Amino acid sequence: xPLNRRTFLGTSAAAGAGVAMAGGVAVPxxxxxxxxxxxxxxxxxxxxxxxxxxxxxxxxxxxTDKEFDDKAHNDVGLAKISTLVEQVRAEKGRHNTLMIDAxxxxxxxxxxxxxxxxxxxxxxxxxxxxxxxxxxxxxxxxAALGNHEFNYGIPVLRKFExxxxxxxxxxxxxxxxxxxxxxxxxxxxRMRTPHGRDVKVAILGLTNPxxxxxxxxxxxxxxxxxGLEEQAAKFVPRLRSxxxxxxxxxxxxxxxxxxxxxxxxxxxxxxxxxVAEQVPGIDAILVGHAHLExxxxxxxxxxxxxxxxxxxxxxxGQRLTLFDFDLVWEKGRWVVEGAGxxxxxxNVVAEDPKITGLLADEHKKVVAYVNQxxxxxxxxxxxxxxxWKDEPIxxxxxxxxxxxxxxxxxxxxxxxxxxxxQASCFSRTAQIPAGNVTIKDAAGLYxxxxxxxxxxxxxxxxxxxxEFSARYYVQTxxxxxxxxxxxxxxxxxxxxxxxxxxxxxYEIDIAKPNGSRIVNLSFEGKAIxxxxxFVLAVNNYRASGGGNFPHVPGAKQLWANSEEIRNxxxxxxxxxxxxxxxxxxxxxxxxxxDGVPVF
Numbered sequence: 001x002p003l004n005r006r007t008f009l010g011t012s013a014a015a016g017a018g019v020a021m022a023g024g025v026a027v028p029x030x031x032x033x034x035x036x037x038x039x040x041x042x043x044x045x046x047x048x049x050x051x052x053x054x055x056x057x058x059x060x061x062x063x064t065d066k067e068f069d070d071k072a073h074n075d076v077g078l079a080k081i082s083t084l085v086e087q088v089r090a091e092k093g094r095h096n097t098l099m100i101d102a103x104x105x106x107x108x109x110x111x112x113x114x115x116x117x118x119x120x121x122x123x124x125x126x127x128x129x130x131x132x133x134x135x136x137x138x139x140x141x142x143a144a145l146g147n148h149e150f151n152y153g154i155p156v157l158r159k160f161e162x163x164x165x166x167x168x169x170x171x172x173x174x175x176x177x178x179x180x181x182x183x184x185x186x187x188x189x190r191m192r193t194p195h196g197r198d199v200k201v202a203i204l205g206l207t208n209p210x211x212x213x214x215x216x217x218x219x220x221x222x223x224x225x226x227g228l229e230e231q232a233a234k235f236v237p238r239l240r241s242x243x244x245x246x247x248x249x250x251x252x253x254x255x256x257x258x259x260x261x262x263x264x265x266x267x268x269x270x271x272x273x274x275v276a277e278q279v280p281g282i283d284a285i286l287v288g289h290a291h292l293e294x295x296x297x298x299x300x301x302x303x304x305x306x307x308x309x310x311x312x313x314x315x316x317g318q319r320l321t322l323f324d325f326d327l328v329w330e331k332g333r334w335v336v337e338g339a340g341x342x343x344x345x346x347n348v349v350a351e352d353p354k355i356t357g358l359l360a361d362e363h364k365k366v367v368a369y370v371n372q373x374x375x376x377x378x379x380x381x382x383x384x385x386x387x388w389k390d391e392p393i394x395x396x397x398x399x400x401x402x403x404x405x406x407x408x409x410x411x412x413x414x415x416x417x418x419x420x421x422q423a424s425c426f427s428r429t430a431q432i433p434a435g436n437v438t439i440k441d442a443a444g445l446y447x448x449x450x451x452x453x454x455x456x457x458x459x460x461x462x463x464x465x466x467e468f469s470a471r472y473y474v475q476t477x478x479x480x481x482x483x484x485x486x487x488x489x490x491x492x493x494x495x496x497x498x499x500x501x502x503x504x505x506y507e508i509d510i511a512k513p514n515g516s517r518i519v520n521l522s523f524e525g526k527a528i529x530x531x532x533x534f535v536l537a538v539n540n541y542r543a544s545g546g547g548n549f550p551h552v553p554g555a556k557q558l559w560a561n562s563e564e565i566r567n568x569x570x571x572x573x574x575x576x577x578x579x580x581x582x583x584x585x586x587x588x589x590x591x592x593x594d595g596v597p598v599f
Contacts, residue, residue, distance in 0.1 A: 041329035043193040045096045046322055047201075047248060048088060050081055051288035052315035053101065054108025054148070057134050057359055059351060062110035062370050063430070063444030075347040076316040078134040082352035084320045084344050085138055095192055099139055100203055102288030103146025103252035105131050106160055108316075110443055114366045116152040121159045130362045132163035134355050142187045144205035144250040145170040146288060150215040151449045154222065169205020169250060172231035174224050182223050185235055188244060199327060199334050202244035204235055206251040206275070208289060209267035210260070213545040213553075217451075217562075227267035228253055229278050236281040245334040246283050246325060249275060254290030255297065255310060260497070262548040273299050276308035283336050284323045287312035293319060296341045311341035319343040370440035375573040378580045381432040383445070386425040387488050387495055388473075389599055392585035393432055397423040397446065398502035399584040400572045401537040401565065405454045408559045414535060418523065419454075420462065420503035421537040424496045437573055446566040448496075450539035455555040460530035463521055464550045465499075466506060470517040472498035473510045478593040497547040501536075502588050504528065511593040519592070539565060 056077045061068045068076045089097050106112050111130055115121050121129045135143070145168055149157050161168045161183070171185035184205070191199040209225040219225075228251060239247055254270030261269065268274060272287045276299035287294060287310050294312040301308060313319035326338035356363075381393035398421040409415050430444040457465070474490045476482055487510075488498070506521040521528045538552060540560070545553040561568075573579055591598040 041193075041195045041197075043191070043195065043199060043327045043329075043334070044325065045098070045191050045199065045201075045327075046088060046092050046324050047098045047100060047284070047286075048085055049100050049102065049250070049286040049311070049321040049323065050078075050313055050317060051102035051252070051286065052104045052146070052291055053078065053131065053317055054104055054315065055106060055112025055131060056109055056316045057111060057130050058356065058363055060363070062366060063427070063440055063447065065367065065370060065440055073347060074314070074318045074345075076318055077346075077351070078131075078138065078317055079351035079355040080346035080349055081317045081320055082134070082138045082355045083349040084346060086352065087349070088320075088322065088344075098141045098189055098191075098201060098203075100141055100248070100250050100286060101135070101143035102250045102286045102312075103144040103207060104148045104288065105135075105143060105146060106156070107148035107151045107449060108447075110370050110440070111362065111366045113443075113449070114369055115362070116156050118369060119365070120156065121163065122155050126159075127362070128163050129160050130359050132160055133358055136165040137355060137358055140164075140166045141189055142167050142169055142203045142205065142250065144168075144252050144286075144288070145173055145183060145207040146252040147208040147211045147214055149207075150211050150218050153218045169203065170207045171204055171235050172209070172226050172228060173207050173211075174226065176222050176224050179224070185231075186239060188239070188242065195329065197329065197334065199245050200243050201246045201248065202239040202242070204232065204239065204247065204249045206231060206249060206253065208252050208269060209265050210269050210546075213261055213264055214541060216544050217540065225267075228271040228275050229268075232275045232279040232282070236279050240281050245327065246336060247281055248323070249282055249285040250288075251275065251285055252288040254292065255287055255294065255312070256290065260548055261545045264545040264548070264553060272310060273297075276310060277302055280304045280306070282308050283325070283339055284308065284341070285310045286321060286323070291315040293343065295321075295343045309339045309341050311343065313343050318346055320346065370438065370443060372439050373436045374439060374442065374570050375437045375576060376578045377432050377434055377437050378578060378582070380434040381581060383425050383428050383430040385484075387428060387498070388484055388591060390500060390587045390589050392581035393430065393445065394423050394425060394500055395502060395581070395585045396432070396579065397421075397565070397569065398500075398537075400569050401452055402503065403572070404452060404561070404568055405535060405537040405559065408561070409454065409535065414454075414456070414558050417456075417533055417535045418503060419535045419537055420501055422499040422501050422539070422542065424499055426496050428495070432579060437579060439570060442566055442570045442573065446569060448539075448541070449564050449566070450541050451563060452561045452565050452568065453538055453540055453543045453557060454559040455536050455538055455543055455552055456558055457534050457536050457551055457555050458530065459523070459528040459532045459534065461551040461555070462501070462504070462534060462536070463518055463528065463530070465552065466501060466508075466518045466521070467515055468549050469499045469501075470508045471514045473508065473517075473591070475513060476510045476593065478511045478596070482598055499542070499549070500589060502586075503534075504588065506589050507592045507595075508589065509592050509594070510598065519595075
């Protein structure tokens with residue numbers, strides 16, 4: 001049963017409740033309380049939270065080079081969040097608020113990419129990361145590490161950490177040799193109350209165990225990432241023994257209890273609700289990673305029966321979570337008697353000029369960078385229907401990957417094997433225009449910092465891989481109407497976990513159940529030989545187990561590259577000078593029902 005919103009006492013009101021006059025003499029607050037016939041001392045404060053900011057400072061989409069907008073007319077960015085934060089501080093009193101984040105901060109936009117790769121913060125006399133500048137200006141108190149913090153390697157992350165005026169927390173990011181936390185596991189903040197008794201608020205940071213596979217190249221041998229429940233169970237009692245009156249967890253982990261990596265890592269990816277359920281002593285959890293909006297969600301702790309409040313603000317700075325705590329002084333300590341949460345929408349406020357002015361020059365540099373022309377295209381291509389049709393724009397990714405792998409294997413033991421390639425529709429709004437092609441066009445097509453690998457698979461394994469991918473489609477009976485708005489994302493499978501494979505031909509029969517959908521799988525016009533060997537050009541996320549696709553993580557690695565696939569595409573377009581879909585586009589796969597094409 002959700003708690004009702006509570007009425008908050010301002011400082012003067014709280015002071016009035018905590019001090020009484022006896023014969024014109026003030027009675028000390030500590031002499032009052034329950035049993036004295038006088039009102040008990042109370043104090044209220046608010047913790048604000050963001051998560052999955054992914055490099056968004058401005059309400060700007062660098063992939064389209066215009067103001068951000070979506071169907072729901074959300075806004076993004078720390079400049080908007082800053083305005084909300086100042087409004088909350090004005091209402092509550094700055095000293096009655098804290099500001100935290102749940103991770104995935106320095107990857108996701110061309111702004112963050114630029115200061116990791118083009119004008120890197122790690123360079124001698126390098127710049128200060130825009131996210132550090134903005135978060136410092138807003139006045140964050142702590143931020144948990146997200147998995148994407150590790151995308152650019154440990155040196156970039158450490159430099160970002162150095163530039164922040166607040167700690168980056170990761171109680172389950174351990175040094176591989178000592179098994180001690182490689183980052184600060186927690187921070188304790190003191191809230192000054194009108195009663196002469198501070199409230200000690202502990203913030204424990206937890207990150208995602210999936211880092212061990214998703215960023216294996218960057219962390220292997222250097223860091224290990226045990227489960228969130230395991231480390232919370234270790235640190236929460238310690239924080240309570242240190243006198244923490246309130247314990248808040250900032251967790252880069254969703255609430256669903258599921259994992260995308262199967263049994264490759266023996267820990268749960270989305271474990272926030274499990275932490276609340278299994279670890280006593282937690283008052284609230286700021287949730288991240290899942291890119292969902294959860295204004296308020298209560299989980300009952302199995303041991304104590306106490307309800308723990310969880311909240312996840314929507315990604316990119318679209319929402320700001322507010323945790324509101326009511327405390328009462330009982331038996332010589334502060335006790336939480338009420339806690340709830342809600343979210344504020346950033347599209348109702350203007351950008352804070354303090355933030356936009358601070359980073360105006362950085363923004364201009366990145367806009368100029370993404371608008372650099374790298375070539376031309378003979379025709380426009382778009383991903384608008386690429387989630388259910390084999391479109392030339394996805395073929396572009398695959399031809400670049402296949403050609404890169406073939407060149408890398410040339411003259412070697414595997415040069416004679418056919419090369420297949422996998423690609424996903426990462427965004428349904430990406431496009432390559434007719435005419436000039438810019439960096440932003442390539443970046444919009446491939447927004448992630450994935451790198452390329454070559455893995456050895458058999459025909460039978462390729463079929464298994466395709467069957468797994470085909471779970472993305474909702475089973476739709478032959479003759480039934482097909483609504484593309486409801487056709488995909490079955491089982492909450494995101495677009496980036498559906499792979500189209502080029503270099504062979506196949507049909508996906510969406511009338512059939514999962515595991516029996518791939519039909520007419522052929523290579524060079526003949527039914528595929530289950531024992532035949534193929535090279536799969538595959539991104540490192542998939543190769544390391546992202547999405548839990550079968551066979552690939554354990555397959556023999558024939559080659560790997562440290563260059564981002566996006567940059568490989570940019571280089572390919574620059575070398576060709578012109579992109580002509582007629583030279584590489586082909587329909588390798590289609591959706592069918594009982595042999596009849598759906599489209």
